Amino acid sequence: MAGQKEMGSGVEWKIRVADGSSETLAPQAAGLAGRVWLGLKNMIAGFVLKVWRFLEKAWDLGADDPRKVIHCLKVGIALTVVSLFYYMRPLYDGVGGNAMWAVMTVVVVFENTVGATLYKCLNRVFGTILAGLLAVGVHWVAVHSGEKFEPLIIGVSVFILASAATFSRFIPSVKARFDYGTMIFILTFSLVAVSGYRVDKLFDLAHQRLSTIIIGTSLCIIVGMVVCPIWAGRELYSLINRNMDKLANSLEGYAAEYFNQSEEEAHKKLLDYKCILNSKATEESMANFARWEPAHGRFNFRHPWKQYLKIGAAMRSCAYCIEALNGCINSANQGPEFIKKHLSSSCLKVSSDSSSVIKELAKIIKTMTKSSTIDLLVGEMNNAVEDLQNDLKTLSGLFNPEDETPENNNETQKTSLKTTTEIPLLGVISVVTFASLLIEIASRIEAVVEEVEKLANLAEFQVMDQCKSKQNQASTEIVPADDQNDEDNTIKTLEKV
Amino acid sequence: MAGQKEMGSGVEWKIRVADGSSETLAPQAAGLAGRVWLGLKNMIAGFVLKVWRFLEKAWDLGADDPRKVIHCLKVGIALTVVSLFYYMRPLYDGVGGNAMWAVMTVVVVFENTVGATLYKCLNRVFGTILAGLLAVGVHWVAVHSGEKFEPLIIGVSVFILASAATFSRFIPSVKARFDYGTMIFILTFSLVAVSGYRVDKLFDLAHQRLSTIIIGTSLCIIVGMVVCPIWAGRELYSLINRNMDKLANSLEGYAAEYFNQSEEEAHKKLLDYKCILNSKATEESMANFARWEPAHGRFNFRHPWKQYLKIGAAMRSCAYCIEALNGCINSANQGPEFIKKHLSSSCLKVSSDSSSVIKELAKIIKTMTKSSTIDLLVGEMNNAVEDLQNDLKTLSGLFNPEDETPENNNETQKTSLKTTTEIPLLGVISVVTFASLLIEIASRIEAVVEEVEKLANLAEFQVMDQCKSKQNQASTEIVPADDQNDEDNTIKTLEKV
Numbered sequence: 001m002a003g004q005k006e007m008g009s010g011v012e013w014k015i016r017v018a019d020g021s022s023e024t025l026a027p028q029a030a031g032l033a034g035r036v037w038l039g040l041k042n043m044i045a046g047f048v049l050k051v052w053r054f055l056e057k058a059w060d061l062g063a064d065d066p067r068k069v070i071h072c073l074k075v076g077i078a079l080t081v082v083s084l085f086y087y088m089r090p091l092y093d094g095v096g097g098n099a100m101w102a103v104m105t106v107v108v109v110f111e112n113t114v115g116a117t118l119y120k121c122l123n124r125v126f127g128t129i130l131a132g133l134l135a136v137g138v139h140w141v142a143v144h145s146g147e148k149f150e151p152l153i154i155g156v157s158v159f160i161l162a163s164a165a166t167f168s169r170f171i172p173s174v175k176a177r178f179d180y181g182t183m184i185f186i187l188t189f190s191l192v193a194v195s196g197y198r199v200d201k202l203f204d205l206a207h208q209r210l211s212t213i214i215i216g217t218s219l220c221i222i223v224g225m226v227v228c229p230i231w232a233g234r235e236l237y238s239l240i241n242r243n244m245d246k247l248a249n250s251l252e253g254y255a256a257e258y259f260n261q262s263e264e265e266a267h268k269k270l271l272d273y274k275c276i277l278n279s280k281a282t283e284e285s286m287a288n289f290a291r292w293e294p295a296h297g298r299f300n301f302r303h304p305w306k307q308y309l310k311i312g313a314a315m316r317s318c319a320y321c322i323e324a325l326n327g328c329i330n331s332a333n334q335g336p337e338f339i340k341k342h343l344s345s346s347c348l349k350v351s352s353d354s355s356s357v358i359k360e361l362a363k364i365i366k367t368m369t370k371s372s373t374i375d376l377l378v379g380e381m382n383n384a385v386e387d388l389q390n391d392l393k394t395l396s397g398l399f400n401p402e403d404e405t406p407e408n409n410n411e412t413q414k415t416s417l418k419t420t421t422e423i424p425l426l427g428v429i430s431v432v433t434f435a436s437l438l439i440e441i442a443s444r445i446e447a448v449v450e451e452v453e454k455l456a457n458l459a460e461f462q463v464m465d466q467c468k469s470k471q472n473q474a475s476t477e478i479v480p481a482d483d484q485n486d487e488d489n490t491i492k493t494l495e496k497v
Numbered sequence: 498m499a500g501q502k503e504m505g506s507g508v509e510w511k512i513r514v515a516d517g518s519s520e521t522l523a524p525q526a527a528g529l530a531g532r533v534w535l536g537l538k539n540m541i542a543g544f545v546l547k548v549w550r551f552l553e554k555a556w557d558l559g560a561d562d563p564r565k566v567i568h569c570l571k572v573g574i575a576l577t578v579v580s581l582f583y584y585m586r587p588l589y590d591g592v593g594g595n596a597m598w599a600v601m602t603v604v605v606v607f608e609n610t611v612g613a614t615l616y617k618c619l620n621r622v623f624g625t626i627l628a629g630l631l632a633v634g635v636h637w638v639a640v641h642s643g644e645k646f647e648p649l650i651i652g653v654s655v656f657i658l659a660s661a662a663t664f665s666r667f668i669p670s671v672k673a674r675f676d677y678g679t680m681i682f683i684l685t686f687s688l689v690a691v692s693g694y695r696v697d698k699l700f701d702l703a704h705q706r707l708s709t710i711i712i713g714t715s716l717c718i719i720v721g722m723v724v725c726p727i728w729a730g731r732e733l734y735s736l737i738n739r740n741m742d743k744l745a746n747s748l749e750g751y752a753a754e755y756f757n758q759s760e761e762e763a764h765k766k767l768l769d770y771k772c773i774l775n776s777k778a779t780e781e782s783m784a785n786f787a788r789w790e791p792a793h794g795r796f797n798f799r800h801p802w803k804q805y806l807k808i809g810a811a812m813r814s815c816a817y818c819i820e821a822l823n824g825c826i827n828s829a830n831q832g833p834e835f836i837k838k839h840l841s842s843s844c845l846k847v848s849s850d851s852s853s854v855i856k857e858l859a860k861i862i863k864t865m866t867k868s869s870t871i872d873l874l875v876g877e878m879n880n881a882v883e884d885l886q887n888d889l890k891t892l893s894g895l896f897n898p899e900d901e902t903p904e905n906n907n908e909t910q911k912t913s914l915k916t917t918t919e920i921p922l923l924g925v926i927s928v929v930t931f932a933s934l935l936i937e938i939a940s941r942i943e944a945v946v947e948e949v950e951k952l953a954n955l956a957e958f959q960v961m962d963q964c965k966s967k968q969n970q971a972s973t974e975i976v977p978a979d980d981q982n983d984e985d986n987t988i989k990t991l992e993k994v
Binding site for chain 2: 075160168190280432
């Protein structure tokens with residue numbers, strides 16, 4: 001700014017000369033020109049760098065999840081088709097009138113998942129029909145009650161219906177299923193009721209508008225379902241699968257980290273559980289959209305999507321406990337090594353057993369077959385929990401030298417315990433907290449097991465052995481191999497959503 | 498169904514007779530008629546009951562938060578005004594053309610909070626302008642490149658721009674600020690590019706469309722800001738305040754519950770913290786909308802809204818730990834009474850001190866003044882934590898009868914300890930876990946304190962004493978009394994959102 005001001009008051013001339021002969025300039029002028037040039041260069045470089053970073057980020061986004069790019073191309077295709085369709089004017093005369101509703105429908109209705117698109121399409125069509133009929137009725141009444149009352153009736157009806165419909169959008173059950181339809185209802189009702197047309201012309205108009213909307217929605221549904229469809233139901237299913245794997249990883253990782261047996265691999269996965277803490281909103285919207293979807297892949301029309309929400313909630317309750325484990329790891333009062341050692345094997349056993357249970361649950365969901373080993377694994381986990389509780393009991397022996405001491409409590413340790421008699425329990429707190437949180441997590445995992453078993457019953461998963469024997473009888477309807485691969489790919493590509 | 502069929506084949510007649518003389522009917526017919534009547538009655542009653550319950554729920558919703566009702570009335574007013582405005586046709590000829598954009602704008606743009614409305618209005622206006630200019634340019638090029646190339650150029654440009662714009666909606670920074678604008682951009686671009694009009698007519702059209710949109714958005718902004726405005730910023734502020742109170746309540750409640758000192762009042766508030774676990778999405782959207790709002794109440798235009806998100810995250814981290822406390826309360830291994838008693842006073846002290854700190858933080862935010870006592874309270878909380886740690890230390894003395902025993906460990910207790918030497922530590926686990934989670938919570942509260950202090954610096958809160966002395970000098974600009982009351986009312990009415 002200061003440089004620019006000086007430039008304006010005479011120094012500017014020097015700079016112009018400088019274009020031809022920069023060597024002859026006085027140092028001050030060269031400095032000024034240089035500074036201006038530098039400033040400009042920096043500004044441009046900064047701008048280019050910013051744009052470059054933005055593009056880089058966008059590229060990463062696309063590379064991480066190519067399905068997003070495919071979705072964009074799908075929108076492009078649908079919109080180009082509908083645009084050119086009307087540009088060529090084979091059906092109506094010009095775009096000014098109703099044809100724009102088809103273009104608008106495609107823009108507004110095309111969503112990432114099939115379920116969301118269907119939800120918006122059906123809401124749009126039925127919202128329009130309902131509001132149109134009602135508006136034609138009100139319009140008829142208004143026209144027949146004389147010039148004076150006409151605007152009054154229309155005004156009052158718009159006011160009442162718009163207010164009531166807006167209010168209904170606050171009601172959770174309406175919001176979940178008909179939020180968009182309600183908005184379209186208000187829109188169509190006001191437009192039709194307010195239009196100055198005669199009722200017989202209105203029917204023509206309504207017919208045209210509805211047909212253009214149906215053309216738009218059909219196009220969206222066809223493109224959405226035919227070109228690389230993304231099903232909300234499968235997204236939800238993959239999300240739950242992914243979160244289960246993450247829960248298992250985090251659980252193993254934390255125990256390993258706490259007892260210093262963490263490998264680099266495990267350390268990376270430590271914070272995987274954080275995703276679960278915040279996935280509630282995504283799960284709910286996916287479940288809402290999934291129920292609009294027809295049967296696809298291995299999912300029926302009436303697949304119990306709501307049960308996935310319960311599984312998600314149960315997993316989240318585990319994740320909260322893992323978040324509390326975090327505190328133990330960062331705690332300044334790390335327990336003395338020998339006590340940690342005393343509990344490490346049983347703690348690690350509990351964590352690895354619980355994580356096996358979760359992995360088995362993930363397998364149940366992935367293969368959509370009931371597991372014959374899950375009860376065994378839960379039993380093992382509970383045994384590990386009991387062992388841990390026993391180890392905690394023997395820990396009390398450590399504090400009571402008169403008792404018989406457990407095997408891994410040798411003379412030196414006892415001495416160190418006696419000399420530092422003030423520290424032990426305080427030092428032990430972190431280990432005991434860690435262990436008891438593990439026990440709590442194990443009990444919360446049982447809740448997850450229950451929810452998954454409910455899902456297996458509701459969705460009528462087959463028992464693994466039955467399934468195998470059926471497959472041997474050349475029936476591949478339950479887990480077709482390529483669908484399975486497809487599923488794995490989906491999960492991989494979803495990894496970074 | 499079966500009953501209806503039988504009715505059709507002769508039995509119907511008997512029923513008609515029954516209307517006059519029900520006593521004379523054969524028992525079977527009476528049974529049938531009765532059953533049909535009962536079925537119908539039940540169906541109608543069921544339907545009426547369902548509708549009644551729905552209305553009841555809706556009524557409760559409105560009674561709990563009258564601002565929702567006000568919002569609906571506001572939408573009704575805005576829509577009626579714009580509808581009648583066009584119904585009277587003072588500006589344009591008929592609604593068929595561009596006037597509908599004004600109605601549509603009001604329906605689509607009017608949101609619950611001022612911030613959301615402003616966000617949508619500005620996005621709509623600028624999205625339309627940008628897309629309109631670009632589309633006119635593309636249209637001009639297409640028209641001038643001959644009949645053959647015209648549809649090709651238009652199709653390709655629609656495809657590329659629609660795909661690119663759709664992709665940009667996936668980029669988080671674009672999504673947060675310009676999601677709606679991008680959609681409007683795609684919509685306007687396709688509509689204008691595809692329209693068969695000549696360029697000079699297009700300018701007329703664009704002018705009309707833009708002016709109707711501006712009329713619609715202005716009406717929304719005026720009604721939204723003048724009639725009982727709901728500010729997204731204030732909503733966020735109240736949400737954080739409310740959550741802080743809930744955190745304090747839950748914390749106190751849990752300690753009281755665990756040590757059986759819970760009053761009925763406290764028990765009700767126990768699960769208040771659950772709201773905090775799931776408030777992330779609301780907080781983020783409110784913060785996103787708040788930055789579009791002009792200065793209002795005690796908030797400047799550039800109020801540091803993002804800092805509230807950090808405070809929210811810090812509080813959530815506390816809430817996760819409280820969720821883990823839950824496990825201790827439900828734990829089967831409740832510690833023996835005398836050990837619980839040993840720790841109860843210090844645990845209760847920690848919980849009440851932490852909750853005082855949170856209450857003081859809430860006060861800082863509510864009054865928007867720096868507190869002079871917060872450091873003192875944090876110090877007290879830390880002292881209480883130290884006392885608790887000391888009590889945990891003396892607990893180790895309980896296991897070591899050679900040590901001097903603390904005062905509240907009398908002879909009988911020692912005996913009971915010795916006889917049940919296997920149980921204590923296992924029984925103690927729950928208490929120790931509870932205590933160490935309390936300690937962890939206290940340390941997480943310090944993180945909340947830090948974030949609130951950052952907010953106080955960023956938003957330039959005044960020191961309480963300065964503030965008072967200023968007020969004594971008849972300057973009421975900082976905490977005007979009625980604004981304060983207004984705030985309290987807002988918080989009260991928001992209580993059930």
